[in-house]
Amino acid sequence: MAEKSRTPVSSRATSSGVETAHEARSKARSGKKDRVVAMSPMNRQRKNKSHVLNEKDERPGGIIKEKSSVRSMAKTQPPSGRTISLTEINKPNALSKKNTEIKAAVEIQNRLTKKMAKNSERRKQMAHGPEMTAQNRTQERIDFVDFLDRHYQVIQAGVHKIQYTKEEFENVIYEAQTIFSSEKALVDIDPPCVVVGDLHGQFNDLINMFILLGRPPETVYVFTGDYVDRGMMSLECIMLLFTYKICYPENIVLLRGNHEIARVNKKYGFYEECVTSIPKCGEEIWALFQRCFNNLPISALIATKILCMHGGLSPALTCLDELRNHPKPIRNPFRGIVNDMLWADPDPSVFEWKASSRGSGFTFGTNVIDDVCKRLGVELIIRAHQMCFDGYWVLSGRKLITIFSAPMYCNFYKNAGCVLKVDETLGIQMIAFVPASENIEKIIEEKNRVWDISIDCID
Template identity: 40%
Template sequence: MVCGDIHGQFHDLLKLFATGGEVPSTNYIFMGDFVDRGYNSLETFTLLMLLKARYPAHMTLLRGNHESRQITQVYGFYDECQRKYGNPNAWRYCTEVFDFLTLSALIDGQVLCVHGGLSPDLRTLDQIRTIERVCEIPHEGPFCDLMWSDPEETETWAISPRGAGWLFGARVAAEFNQINGLELICRAHQLVQEGLKYMFPPENSLVTVWSAPNYCYRCGNVASVLCFNDTLQKEVKYFTETTENGNMMTPRNTVPYFL
């Protein structure tokens, strides 16, 4: 089961598991962006880490561009931890864990999972394996590109309006897949109103999976998970937001555990 961005929408994460199947009977790859923007980033990341600790062979957690000290200080996770505990200790411990998250995953040698996209500095999977990942996400280079790049209807490479990573086109994806014996690139990173979107026909060599329904509690999108069976046949499962989202309130008192 391949999943896209969650962004702190904890109750929707529970619905994702109800939709896709419980761990460990179902194997999961989460493609990053567990935190920020939603109200419950801390609960979301804690649950995913607990499942990873309990069922390490059944849970794969990839790093996204929001698993970053700099980004989480801007988009909500730092403030959430400060509000809930009265200090940033929980945030600091979580960001230390971020540095150890995997950058990509490979399904049966044929499907590459990565948060953002490709890099002009990376032509082979072996080059991805050599990246030093135990650090803060850099502002440029192949590590940064894996986190930030986006597919686009362009021929090769173009400057990204995000200010990090690249835009890459159909020929780039096709060449990367051919060189590495891949059938498909799975990625997240971009909101998809319909939950899932293939690109670069007729091969459909890349798919974006989005797993945060009604993103930021206002975008109105559906969410999806992409299922692969033992022969890599694909099935998309869609889900919508939970009713709990409308009832959440930020806590008024700090919790003493990390004081």
């Protein structure tokens, strides 16, 4: 049989002619890189596919990708000068379009994260605004004694506003708040002292009281609240009292009244006075006052026998230690012991307890007064909260006295003001401030009653 001629399956052109498959295999064995393999077209297609799948791109970073993926990523790589985030490096991207979408999502997420962090820092600064502001200005701290004297330099009738700087507001509020924070909700004090009722922004009457009865520290004072609202000089009243507290913290006690609550003094005048009298930052200063009011004590106990508060008693008050250890600050009280003691009123026609027509707290009868005095071991309850035409009102066999210390209230009522002077033996002396008006004594005798409580209510 004739021998068939063999034709090389694969060959390529060389400089010397045609290179056979045998010669190509010989070159491969000798270490040449240009290796040629004989295969059918079908096997060549299958080999090419496995070749792509098996060869990996081993780049720094420990990430192995297919060549096709590497090529598509190479087209979308950023310039060498741009910093690539870890999210971009570690995120496998198969297509350039998908790459762009992921990068955009990462950038949006980064912007949101920065914005949330910025807002959180702003809220933190707002929460600690007065502390940070005052601490940063400790080297510019005002002279509080000279600041007190400013209030006595111009004494005149009518409304005469005193101009305070923003730094003075911040320093006084911060220092006073620091002292109030260190006091318990029930403050224990020793006689002699003077107990004062509502002031309601009547600055001239406050100055007259200090001139006639003595200023701190010579005279010890217990104020039962309601320093602001209704009157036209609430800022002057509260700034003077706060400064006295800073200079002589042991010689003046400032209790909280129901008008030292944000929802109340925003309605009855203090907020409007702050915004009107303090340009540009009135609302900010008003908010600082509210934080300070939240730290005011609620009641005072004189020689363990005379209990003072602004409003009255609470059905939840079982012992004095429960009130003494009540946590502070007390933000926006609306129920419980604190709320009741700021809003409650006595009423001889009520047996035990009844919901108050003010919209908050209770009214309580004389039997409650007797029971509380016996249970708590006190002999007298002094409270304010109601305007009395003769300045004071006595109930339940002299176990409860209501006092009101703003004469000619709001220049509308022809009433007297009254304070109580307590001596070392717990003897009580009533000191009245009677307006210089015609037939004033007769008017007071005819209207010897308390003010209608429905006028002072909350929504």
